Amino acid sequence: VKGSEQICHELARGGVADVFGLLGDGNYRYLPLLSEHGIHFHPSRHEAGAIAMADGYARSTGRIGVCTVTHGPGLTHALSALVEVRKSQSPVLLLGSDTPTWATAYSCQDLDQLGLLDAIGMPSERVRVVGTLARDLARSITHVEDRAEPLAMLIPTDVQDDACEYVPTRIFRPTSRRRPDDEDLAELASLLLTARQPLLLAGRGAVDPDARRSLERLAEIAEMLLGTTALAKGLFAGHPSSLGVVGGFATPAARQIIGQVDLVVGFGARFSPWTTLSGTVFSPDVTLVQVDLEAAAIGRHAPISLGLVADVAETADLLVGRLQRQQANRVGLQSQRDALPRVDFEAQPPFEDVSGDGLVDPRAVVRELDRMLPSERTVCLDGGWHQSLPILGLSCPDARGFVFSQTYQSVGVGIGTAIGAALGRPDRLAVLVMGDGGLSMSIAELATAATCGLPVVVVVINDCAYAAEIEGMKWLGLPADLAYLAELDFAASAVTVGGLGITVRRLSDLDQLRSWCAEPQGLAVVDCKVPCPIDYGRGGEDDWIEHIWHHPRPGRLALNAPP
Ligand SMILES: Cc1ncc(C[n+]2csc(CCOP(=O)(O)OP(=O)(O)O)c2C)c(N)n1
Numbered sequence: 001v002k003g004s005e006q007i008c009h010e011l012a013r014g015g016v017a018d019v020f021g022l023l024g025d026g027n028y029r030y031l032p033l034l035s036e037h038g039i040h041f042h043p044s045r046h047e048a049g050a051i052a053m054a055d056g057y058a059r060s061t062g063r064i065g066v067c068t069v070t071h072g073p074g075l076t077h078a079l080s081a082l083v084e085v086r087k088s089q090s091p092v093l094l095l096g097s098d099t100p101t102w103a104t105a106y107s108c109q110d111l112d113q114l115g116l117l118d119a120i121g122m123p124s125e126r127v128r129v130v131g132t133l134a135r136d137l138a139r140s141i142t143h144v145e146d147r148a149e150p151l152a153m154l155i156p157t158d159v160q161d162d163a164c165e166y167v168p169t170r171i172f173r174p175t176s177r178r179r180p181d182d183e184d185l186a187e188l189a190s191l192l193l194t195a196r197q198p199l200l201l202a203g204r205g206a207v208d209p210d211a212r213r214s215l216e217r218l219a220e221i222a223e224m225l226l227g228t229t230a231l232a233k234g235l236f237a238g239h240p241s242s243l244g245v246v247g248g249f250a251t252p253a254a255r256q257i258i259g260q261v262d263l264v265v266g267f268g269a270r271f272s273p274w275t276t277l278s279g280t281v282f283s284p285d286v287t288l289v290q291v292d293l294e295a296a297a298i299g300r301h302a303p304i305s306l307g308l309v310a311d312v313a314e315t316a317d318l319l320v321g322r323l324q325r326q327q328a329n330r331v332g333l334q335s336q337r338d339a340l341p342r343v344d345f346e347a348q349p350p351f352e353d354v355s356g357d358g359l360v361d362p363r364a365v366v367r368e369l370d371r372m373l374p375s376e377r378t379v380c381l382d383g384g385w386h387q388s389l390p391i392l393g394l395s396c397p398d399a400r401g402f403v404f405s406q407t408y409q410s411v412g413v414g415i416g417t418a419i420g421a422a423l424g425r426p427d428r429l430a431v432l433v434m435g436d437g438g439l440s441m442s443i444a445e446l447a448t449a450a451t452c453g454l455p456v457v458v459v460v461i462n463d464c465a466y467a468a469e470i471e472g473m474k475w476l477g478l479p480a481d482l483a484y485l486a487e488l489d490f491a492a493s494a495v496t497v498g499g500l501g502i503t504v505r506r507l508s509d510l511d512q513l514r515s516w517c518a519e520p521q522g523l524a525v526v527d528c529k530v531p532c533p534i535d536y537g538r539g540g541e542d543d544w545i546e547h548i549w550h551h552p553r554p555g556r557l558a559l560n561a562p563p
């Protein structure tokens, strides 16, 4: 059996139903065969889009996202999206390729791809002979699923052409959940029993319905407040003890409570500068505990008093059992939940509407969208000054309904993730909020969105600027003229690719989207003409941007490292 066919067999056996990619001689040997194996191929228009599609698919479904690009330029095009995948530890398998094993380093598309992938920290392998291909592929699928981290597998073109006897590989899937150390568990239980106001903080490592149930049960028994990192927004949606997102994207009401807690137990949360605002979001004497599957992640960003290297759901279940057996009550007997002010901590913060003169306030747009769009939605975002809008203004049904693809802060990957989410969760409407700079950078994928077969809404916060850079340049006292852009008509771009284009200069223009929502089909681009720059009422140390883009001020830098 030829290598190209073995690839299809192994993907099908691994349960892969969808593959995202862009054609080239590195993958056209097997892409036409996928459909015979019941696998759908979803083409992108740029390789970064293909990676982002797999990423959005993986995050919105919890399943492995598989993508493929050709070697050389295909891989170099894909890089920024790949770094995002790597930094977010998204379960994405990249099926790369390579020039034939006999090619010289002077072949035109030859490149030290393993070196390149190594430089971005991406685990990667190169298949050497067809005899190991099936096994290598089966291993790589289990690796991505088991470790919940990406992997690149490079398959040279001659290996795809070669043939050998095909022996289907037995696929080994881990079943047991890693248990925490007993002593650590006892210590955590006693911390919980003596805490005055404990907070359970869930991160991306806890984004799973199974883990959510266990964590909510623990919060109930141990009377903990609930919060999430930005990446896990929506995990506790609607829960009465939920404060929503903790950190730079917390609502003002939630932030007040967060500043008072004395114990934070992070489950699959890594206390990044976004979550802690470089250490300033919690009170100075707070105790931090971290539960994470990866030992090296404990204490990476913040000083941790106790670290448990274990499965989050398993740890929560064991804690519940222990607390129940001890029949112990916390000292602060009064339920924290009852003591909370009666406000919706996750509601969009109040703002002064600055709409007028043919421009709309994007916060008003988002508020309207939140009411209008079906609640079964996947909210996706991109990077820029506008980035907080969907986080603070759009609710999502659960954590899989929120795709935060901005760990690397690479502008332009959002559209790919939205298309991947649309394909992965056809029961939910994919909604993307992005800037005019980000969309012009990745505009090729509007065509992909229009033809992917599922509805996608792209809301453009069109301020004719790289607004985030205006703020950054102003901060340094520099003229910001270069950060202003010519006005583009994105509604017209949508029409060009066969989608619906809506230009929004006043809120009533959104009525067209309301009609579209009755029976959503294809691509809808909502081009919102907004003032620039908008003062979102942030600034200084309270601003999330301060903790990501600007260099930390001396004295506060200890916690400032990538999320
Ligand atoms: C790939 C990439 N290029 C450049 C940047 C620098 N950058 C950060 S935000 C930003 C502005 C993005 O403009 P837009 O999408 O319109 O969002 P806005 O800030 O205007 O809301 C730029 C250029 C980046 N983060 N990523």
Ligand SMILES: [Mg+2]
Pocket (backbone or CB within 6 Å): 384, 435, 436, 437, 461, 462, 463, 464, 465, 466, 467
């Ligand atoms: Mg802009």
